[in-house]
Amino acid sequence: MEGTIPNPPNTRIAVVTGGNKGIGLEVCRQLAAAGITVVLTARDEKRGVAAVEKLREAGLSDVIFHQLEITDAPRSPSISRLTDFLKTRFGKLDILVNNAAIGGVEYVQDPVDSSLTSNEKFGGMDQLQRLEWMATAVRETYAAAREGLQTNYYGTKHVIEALLPLLQASSDGRIVNVSSEWGLLRLINNEELKQELNDNVEKLTEERLDEILDTFLNDFKAGEVEAHGWPKHFSAYKLSKVTLNAYSRILARRHPELRINCAHPGYVKTDMTLQSGLLTPEEGASNLVNVVLLPEGGPTGTFFALGQEAPFV
Ligand SMILES: NC(=O)c1ccc[n+]([C@@H]2O[C@H](COP(=O)([O-])OP(=O)(O)OC[C@H]3O[C@@H](n4cnc5c(N)ncnc54)[C@H](OP(=O)(O)O)[C@@H]3O)[C@@H](O)[C@H]2O)c1
Numbered sequence: 001m002e003g004t005i006p007n008p009p010n011t012r013i014a015v016v017t018g019g020n021k022g023i024g025l026e027v028c029r030q031l032a033a034a035g036i037t038v039v040l041t042a043r044d045e046k047r048g049v050a051a052v053e054k055l056r057e058a059g060l061s062d063v064i065f066h067q068l069e070i071t072d073a074p075r076s077p078s079i080s081r082l083t084d085f086l087k088t089r090f091g092k093l094d095i096l097v098n099n100a101a102i103g104g105v106e107y108v109q110d111p112v113d114s115s116l117t118s119n120e121k122f123g124g125m126d127q128l129q130r131l132e133w134m135a136t137a138v139r140e141t142y143a144a145a146r147e148g149l150q151t152n153y154y155g156t157k158h159v160i161e162a163l164l165p166l167l168q169a170s171s172d173g174r175i176v177n178v179s180s181e182w183g184l185l186r187l188i189n190n191e192e193l194k195q196e197l198n199d200n201v202e203k204l205t206e207e208r209l210d211e212i213l214d215t216f217l218n219d220f221k222a223g224e225v226e227a228h229g230w231p232k233h234f235s236a237y238k239l240s241k242v243t244l245n246a247y248s249r250i251l252a253r254r255h256p257e258l259r260i261n262c263a264h265p266g267y268v269k270t271d272m273t274l275q276s277g278l279l280t281p282e283e284g285a286s287n288l289v290n291v292v293l294l295p296e297g298g299p300t301g302t303f304f305a306l307g308q309e310a311p312f313v
Helices: 022-033 045-057 077-089 118-122 127-136 142-168 191-197 206-221 235-254 281-292
Strands: 013-016 037-042 063-067 095-098 174-178 259-264 303-305 308-310
Touching (some): 013 022, 013 077, 022 045, 022 095, 022 281, 037 077, 095 281, 142 174, 142 206, 142 235, 174 281
Parallel strands (some): 013 095, 037 063, 095 174, 259 303
């Protein structure tokens, strides 16, 4: 369902990964409402097409579906098909929002009582209590941790690598990597590593990030996550966002012609948080869209939390 709407020459083109639900769907809605042509991608065609229909019913006709499974790499046929489609159809890409991600944990129960709304269930709890509750609803397994890194870090990286030439063909190419406050370096209990990933970021390489992730996975397998200073809960998710932040900074230095930033949407009621968040998906998406739509020539290699510039630590 790749549509054939003719595009005026100055229309901006955006790709959103994981656009079928949650924050990603709302990012698509808000970008389309701002007059941008949105390629809503989803790994599942049925879910993606249904999401596009939903937006079209709301009057947003300039939204196109394209299938994208971000973890099919290396040389993912899914990523290649999207790249070829964009090349042929538009010859460029102006905005890439890397939103698709998973929790990197096994969800062991479906604890949200469907007879209760999220507010009824979590209304009396503060953020910490909600997060503590989340930790009881999941199990940290090696397989889930590995999949979390493969999706959130490597999958995102492969999408970026494939789409970079098209972003460079734009006069104002932008990447927003959807990150998290759970990707902040303060969560790592290892001063040397924190320094390497922050103060010495200009010396950092992608190979070193691979090494850090391999070491983390080995420690995970050996049951030594906390002993080696890695975060205790949702550790793979946190590491995937820590390394995504570091990779974004490497890329921003390498490609000054692009704006490459990381953005934390807030703690949002979505499937990922079992609806336990404090913000609606619309509010979370708006924190990202603010960064996407920053004026031309704005910051690059920067972390934004809730739409505001913030430190990586
Ligand atoms: N919710 C929060 O409080 C919160 C806080 C900080 C950061 N974030 C970040 O915000 C982003 C969106 O999260 P969300 O809360 O909206 O989660 P969500 O509702 O679970 O949505 C995740 C989206 O990613 C897609 N996805 C997962 N794996 C994929 C893959 N291999 N290939 C392609 N698509 C894939 C999912 O597709 P399916 O429907 O097919 O599974 C879904 O569309 C993520 O990057 C997350 O880390 C969320």
